[in-house]
Amino acid sequence: MASPSSDLDRERRKCTFNVAELTDIINGGREKTERRQYLESLVLNEPIFNYDDYYFLSREEKYSDAVKKTVRLVQVLKQHNIEDPEDYQTLLKYVLNLNLPIALHNSMFRPTIRDQGTDEQRKKWLPLANDYKIIGTYAQTELGHGTFIRGLETTSTYDPKREEFVLNTPTLTATKWWPGCLGKTSTHAVVMAQLYIKNQCYGIHSFIIQLRSLKDHSPMPGVTVGDIGNKVGLETNDNGFLAMDNVRIPRENMLMRHAQVYPDGTYRKPANSKLVYGTMVLLRATVVSESATNLSKAATIAIRYSCVRRQTEAKPGELEPQIIDYVTQQHKLVPQLATAYAFAWIARYMMSTYHALHADIESGHLGALQELHGISSGLKAFTAEMSVSGIEVCRRACGGHGFSAASGLVSMYKDRLPSCTYEGENTVLYLQTARFLLKCFRQPSITPSSMSYIQVKPLPGARWGVKSPEDLMKPILLVEAFEHRAQRTIKSAAQFLESQISQGLDTSEAMNRSGIEFVRCAKAHCYYFVTRNFFQSTALLKCSKEIKESLLTLGVVFALNGIADNSGEFLEDCFITGTQMEFVRERILYCYKQLRPNLVGLVDAFAFADQSLNSALGAYDGDVYNRLYNWAKRAPLNKTDVHSSYHKYLKPILKSKI
Numbered sequence: 001m002a003s004p005s006s007d008l009d010r011e012r013r014k015c016t017f018n019v020a021e022l023t024d025i026i027n028g029g030r031e032k033t034e035r036r037q038y039l040e041s042l043v044l045n046e047p048i049f050n051y052d053d054y055y056f057l058s059r060e061e062k063y064s065d066a067v068k069k070t071v072r073l074v075q076v077l078k079q080h081n082i083e084d085p086e087d088y089q090t091l092l093k094y095v096l097n098l099n100l101p102i103a104l105h106n107s108m109f110r111p112t113i114r115d116q117g118t119d120e121q122r123k124k125w126l127p128l129a130n131d132y133k134i135i136g137t138y139a140q141t142e143l144g145h146g147t148f149i150r151g152l153e154t155t156s157t158y159d160p161k162r163e164e165f166v167l168n169t170p171t172l173t174a175t176k177w178w179p180g181c182l183g184k185t186s187t188h189a190v191v192m193a194q195l196y197i198k199n200q201c202y203g204i205h206s207f208i209i210q211l212r213s214l215k216d217h218s219p220m221p222g223v224t225v226g227d228i229g230n231k232v233g234l235e236t237n238d239n240g241f242l243a244m245d246n247v248r249i250p251r252e253n254m255l256m257r258h259a260q261v262y263p264d265g266t267y268r269k270p271a272n273s274k275l276v277y278g279t280m281v282l283l284r285a286t287v288v289s290e291s292a293t294n295l296s297k298a299a300t301i302a303i304r305y306s307c308v309r310r311q312t313e314a315k316p317g318e319l320e321p322q323i324i325d326y327v328t329q330q331h332k333l334v335p336q337l338a339t340a341y342a343f344a345w346i347a348r349y350m351m352s353t354y355h356a357l358h359a360d361i362e363s364g365h366l367g368a369l370q371e372l373h374g375i376s377s378g379l380k381a382f383t384a385e386m387s388v389s390g391i392e393v394c395r396r397a398c399g400g401h402g403f404s405a406a407s408g409l410v411s412m413y414k415d416r417l418p419s420c421t422y423e424g425e426n427t428v429l430y431l432q433t434a435r436f437l438l439k440c441f442r443q444p445s446i447t448p449s450s451m452s453y454i455q456v457k458p459l460p461g462a463r464w465g466v467k468s469p470e471d472l473m474k475p476i477l478l479v480e481a482f483e484h485r486a487q488r489t490i491k492s493a494a495q496f497l498e499s500q501i502s503q504g505l506d507t508s509e510a511m512n513r514s515g516i517e518f519v520r521c522a523k524a525h526c527y528y529f530v531t532r533n534f535f536q537s538t539a540l541l542k543c544s545k546e547i548k549e550s551l552l553t554l555g556v557v558f559a560l561n562g563i564a565d566n567s568g569e570f571l572e573d574c575f576i577t578g579t580q581m582e583f584v585r586e587r588i589l590y591c592y593k594q595l596r597p598n599l600v601g602l603v604d605a606f607a608f609a610d611q612s613l614n615s616a617l618g619a620y621d622g623d624v625y626n627r628l629y630n631w632a633k634r635a636p637l638n639k640t641d642v643h644s645s646y647h648k649y650l651k652p653i654l655k656s657k658i
């Protein structure tokens, strides 16, 4: 058997480009790489951040271990004056391999105060939160409602006499349920509740509540709080429940940047009722980035392993091939790698668009709200869905060892699975994007320039300009195919909706009946958007010819697999012919061959530390079998040669006389 490490060495020698150059491109420049390396050095050298035995821990031990690591992380951040949220994101992405029990504090609690708090509220709460003197979460979802926010039942009733709000959970279904870090960790929460003043309901607003004593962490009077129990993955996170029995908070605890309640109970409504949903939009943009990172990790593990793993003697007496050389294996993994790259670039686009449009909104241009919501909803759903299914493809591609916790892929899959549900269930979000697409289709004046393609009506009888398999290396033709599909499905969704209305259905019923068409066009739009963005962005890069070529080929793989996997949609109106479809399949194989020597280089370029992959299959040195064996030997069941259950149960039957 060949040595696994020599297999990876050989792969690395075959790579046609400079891996460090590509790492810099992925990170966004040399400076960012250096910053990342600095941050890594702070954390990776600390034994406390070792995850070797993590997969053996029980749920409770995992939570406790995560709290310990979190506290140390906070100390490290303070010690080195690291305050930039980008640095924190870098640590989460590349170094730490767990969902922190303070995740919501940084991802939602602080941003909500920042965006929805007045200057005085920011001044009061942010220093406490930034210094971790309080730990907060975002409590919106209830037992009875997650999607339909307007249907939340928690009430916040203003008492002008005492200038206080009274927070109450009037029914079982009003119990807050699911918020991350709520059960055991958080001391405070932003709670979303229906605002009542003098028996009139003004809809959902946000309020800061103290959940636990800052002296001994016990629940505050009137607060019932706890963990909701085991779920799929996210074992380090204490997703919780919360019921409030007429809990009083000062008037100043309603976040009043957009809507105000004056001491006498006068209400001033926000400029736009959706401003209160702002933090969710930020989180959706973040999910795009997390989806990219996790799929990159999964591809790293599965591709390195597939270069080390050998199986099935192809010719008698010859070395068994590396499993990566089976085209069926390439057809599993190369599309995941291509998707990871495409997502890395759309994540960058999403975050910069978020910051640009968010700044517009802050300066009062509220028109940007719907654009940001329209773009981020679909991209969150699209990237979460493809990333989660891609991680599972990678896991299965590792055969039996992919089933072991030591692969790192089992926990990754379980931890990412909820990204299809939280922060807006995927179907619900696709429907929101579809609404925006249809609005743009009808109203050119509101269509942002990034979506101006919607205004171009697809010509009936349009045909794809591809004449040969070589033409499929031309981004312009690939983008054209996705653009056509998106335009056609948007138009067809609009026509479907109109046909339902013309049959006499009211708008909501017509919208419901059009739902499948809506989701179809939102997905088509997202595929187009991601493909176009990848080709446009990588074309602008200043880098070596070899890197450019590899990125172009990855883009072609992403696009061609998108066409092959959704072939019906392209064949339906004869835009693509059967012969062109054959070209597509042929070119996919060609691209796999082109990329083959560079596969390890392309995953090495993500530069994940072994610790952050925490995988016996995907470590840099490829020493798979020793790692699996040593890991298994440390399993708690192997602590003694004879297990206590032998004495308790087995021995009596083994020793009994027949």
Ligand SMILES: CC(C)(COP(=O)(O)OP(=O)(O)OC[C@H]1O[C@@H](n2cnc3c(N)ncnc32)[C@H](O)[C@@H]1OP(=O)(O)O)[C@@H](O)C(=O)NCCC(=O)NCCSC(=O)CCCC(=O)O
Binding pocket: 103, 107, 138, 140, 141, 146, 147, 148, 149, 150, 180, 274, 277, 278, 280, 281, 283, 369, 370, 373, 421, 422, 423, 424, 425, 428, 432, 435, 436
């Ligand atoms: C589905 C909707 C969007 C519907 O909202 P609604 O108020 O009932 O809307 P509607 O009256 O039907 O009107 C729709 C209209 O409202 C607009 N809209 C909706 N949301 C936004 C927004 N954020 N920005 C700007 N505009 C927004 C839509 O575009 C619609 O506009 P239109 O009527 O088409 O012009 C909403 O309820 C929603 O966002 N639901 C999803 C709930 C969700 O995302 N929860 C997240 C909880 S926190 C979490 O999960 C954290 C996990 C993190 C972790 O663990 O890491």
Ligand SMILES: Cc1cc2nc3c(=O)[nH]c(=O)nc-3n(C[C@H](O)[C@H](O)[C@H](O)COP(=O)(O)OP(=O)(O)OC[C@H]3O[C@@H](n4cnc5c(N)ncnc54)[C@H](O)[C@@H]3O)c2cc1C
Binding pocket: 104, 138, 139, 140, 141, 144, 145, 146, 147, 148, 177, 178, 179, 180, 234, 239, 418, 421, 422, 423, 424, 425, 427, 428, 431
């Ligand atoms: C791990 C995890 C962490 C979470 N963290 C938080 C948190 O920190 N804070 C917080 O407040 N919440 C949190 N949540 C809650 C989460 O945001 C909601 O679960 C999510 O928004 C989905 O809402 P739901 O559970 O009500 O699903 P439902 O809406 O009940 O969805 C069930 C099904 O109904 C369909 N459906 C619902 N409405 C429609 C519609 N209008 N049109 C078509 N189909 C529809 C959906 O597509 C889905 O198939 C978390 C959830 C999970 C799983």
